Amino acid sequence: MKRSLDPAEIAKYLADESRMTGGFASEVAWPASPEEAAELLRESAASGTPVTVSGAGTGITGGRVPQGGLVLALDRMNRILEIGPDRARVQAGTLLSEVFDAAGAAGLWYPPDPTEWGCSIGGTVATNASGARTFRCGPTRRWVEGLRVALADGTLLDLPRGAVRAAGGRFEIPRPGRTPLVVPAPDWSLPRTSKHAAGYFSAPEMDLVDLFVGSEGTLGAVLEAELRLIPAPEEFLAGIFFFDSEEGALAFVDAARAPRAAVAALSLEFFDAQALGLLREKGIALPGPAQAAIFWEEALGGETRPAADAALDAWLALGAAAGARDDSWVAEGPRDHGQFRDFRHEVPASINEKLARRGVAKVSTDTAVPRGQVRALLRRTREELARESLEHAIFGHVGDDHLHVNILARDPGEYAAARAAYGRLVAIAVEMGGTTSAEHGLGKLKAGDLARLYPPAVLDRMRAIRSALDPAGILGRGTLL
Numbered sequence: 001m002k003r004s005l006d007p008a009e010i011a012k013y014l015a016d017e018s019r020m021t022g023g024f025a026s027e028v029a030w031p032a033s034p035e036e037a038a039e040l041l042r043e044s045a046a047s048g049t050p051v052t053v054s055g056a057g058t059g060i061t062g063g064r065v066p067q068g069g070l071v072l073a074l075d076r077m078n079r080i081l082e083i084g085p086d087r088a089r090v091q092a093g094t095l096l097s098e099v100f101d102a103a104g105a106a107g108l109w110y111p112p113d114p115t116e117w118g119c120s121i122g123g124t125v126a127t128n129a130s131g132a133r134t135f136r137c138g139p140t141r142r143w144v145e146g147l148r149v150a151l152a153d154g155t156l157l158d159l160p161r162g163a164v165r166a167a168g169g170r171f172e173i174p175r176p177g178r179t180p181l182v183v184p185a186p187d188w189s190l191p192r193t194s195k196h197a198a199g200y201f202s203a204p205e206m207d208l209v210d211l212f213v214g215s216e217g218t219l220g221a222v223l224e225a226e227l228r229l230i231p232a233p234e235e236f237l238a239g240i241f242f243f244d245s246e247e248g249a250l251a252f253v254d255a256a257r258a259p260r261a262a263v264a265a266l267s268l269e270f271f272d273a274q275a276l277g278l279l280r281e282k283g284i285a286l287p288g289p290a291q292a293a294i295f296w297e298e299a300l301g302g303e304t305r306p307a308a309d310a311a312l313d314a315w316l317a318l319g320a321a322a323g324a325r326d327d328s329w330v331a332e333g334p335r336d337h338g339q340f341r342d343f344r345h346e347v348p349a350s351i352n353e354k355l356a357r358r359g360v361a362k363v364s365t366d367t368a369v370p371r372g373q374v375r376a377l378l379r380r381t382r383e384e385l386a387r388e389s390l391e392h393a394i395f396g397h398v399g400d401d402h403l404h405v406n407i408l409a410r411d412p413g414e415y416a417a418a419r420a421a422y423g424r425l426v427a428i429a430v431e432m433g434g435t436t437s438a439e440h441g442l443g444k445l446k447a448g449d450l451a452r453l454y455p456p457a458v459l460d461r462m463r464a465i466r467s468a469l470d471p472a473g474i475l476g477r478g479t480l481l
């Protein structure tokens with residue numbers, strides 16, 4: 001197995017896309033098989049060496065940034081083991097883009113799409129990644145049919161969905177040649193939001209697979225995943241509708257996601273006036289004085305394929321009724337659709353560039369609120385930010401009542417005010433029954449947010465689960481709890 005103590009090799013694993021600083025480790029190892037990964041964990045548990053599992057490092061909360069010990073890098077476990085007709089079995093280090101390509105070549109589709117395609121499948125499972133299309137297709141969790149996991153002590157578990165379920169307040173995990181491992185089952189309520197990625201999952205009689213999904217590398221190393229695939233859509237419809245008022249954009253969203261809407265939205269993405277302003281600053285020509293925009297998509301095909309013309313007419317009618325501008329955009333083919341997706345991606349990219357020029361770190365919420373409360377969230381967010389005239393841009397997954405409020409500190413001196421405002425915005429979302437993280441997870445940078453969401457008794461319960469699975473406390477130090 002390849003292992004290295006070389007600081008230059010280790011340095012590649014000390015950061016992620018959050019640009020968190022202060023990561024350190026004494027060794028990096030690249031197992032090439034589940035058995036090698038399990039052996040590394042067994043060794044580390046015996047010596048009490050901290051282990052940080054690393055995927056592709058696209059995380060934005062510092063989850064894979066090590067705080068000492070060994071980095072377990074899964075880059076070399078990147079094979080697609082099986083594909084089709086309705087499943088893919090892949091090693092954890094396989095990139096999401098590779099799964100998309102392999103599924104597409106077989107006429108199949110893996111819908112979870114966190115915008116960033118350079119992430120690893122193991123990372124997407126560990127963070128329960130989601131994104132724009134989660135509105136219709138749900139987060140990664142919904143597409144995971146089974147996992148191969150190495151526990152902190154090196155035990156390898158093969159877990160098809162349905163194999164181990166919580167009963168009587170606990171999981172009993174069979175271990176070859178040993179007594180079952182008993183782990184307390186989660187028993188707390190989750191926020192009533194359509195997306196949630198803060199802390200461990202909880203549901204009555206839940207499947208053990210769901211405990212590992214979203215556990216951010218703190219309960220075990222995901223080594224393989226079995227993913228559900230569906231037939232690829234025949235075609236995508238897409239548009240960006242611009243509005244002269246934010247209320248028009250929100251009315252359009254209400255109509256597009258109404259229970260008997262004439263459209264079947266795949267995604268509904270919001271841009272406020274400031275987010276559009278960032279695109280204008282980059283020289284992108286946008287319709288007139290638009291104050292807000294919605295990027296929408298619909299997948300056509302499969303059993304319910306409507307005629308494309310009728311589907312497009314339905315979208316245009318909804319837009320007209322909500323006051324969409326006549327010079328709004330509709331994709332005329334895959335090329336336009338790709339450009340619309342780039343347009344969406346350009347918003348966070350321009351924020352990152354601007355902050356890099358100013359030399360300040362990003363301050364961004366990932367909060368979601370219960371269905372129908374997004375107007376109130378926007379109003380309260382603006383009131384809060386206006387107090388200190390903080391520059392901000394708001395965009396995100398409005399179909400799921402989930403928005404990213406980016407506070408752009410003008411200089412390092414304003415950063416503390418931005419962080420304090422972040423705390424107040426998270427508190428507002430929680431007060432409204434929302435979650436502190438809907439998709440990015442908490443990692444290390446936002447680990448403190450867990451205590452804003454749950455009372456101490458729930459945090460103790462999470463700690464008990466973690467220590468039952470990792471008694472030596474070696475996995476993911478500093479992440480989550």
Ligand SMILES: Cc1cc2nc3c(=O)[nH]c(=O)nc-3n(C[C@H](O)[C@H](O)[C@H](O)COP(=O)(O)OP(=O)(O)OC[C@H]3O[C@@H](n4cnc5c(N)ncnc54)[C@H](O)[C@@H]3O)c2cc1C
Nearest residue numbers: 055056057058059063114119120122123124126130217222
């Ligand atoms: C431009 C941009 C846009 C993004 N947009 C979205 C979005 O819309 N939605 C979204 O959900 N995310 C988004 N992300 C965040 C990121 O892509 C996801 O969190 C992704 O799932 C991380 O995968 P990774 O392989 O890069 O994981 P890493 O960054 O390497 O690790 C993330 C966490 O998972 C753990 N981990 C990694 N692999 C494993 C494994 N095999 N077993 C156990 N634990 C593991 C790590 O220890 C760490 O805690 C975005 C990122 C960028 C840069």
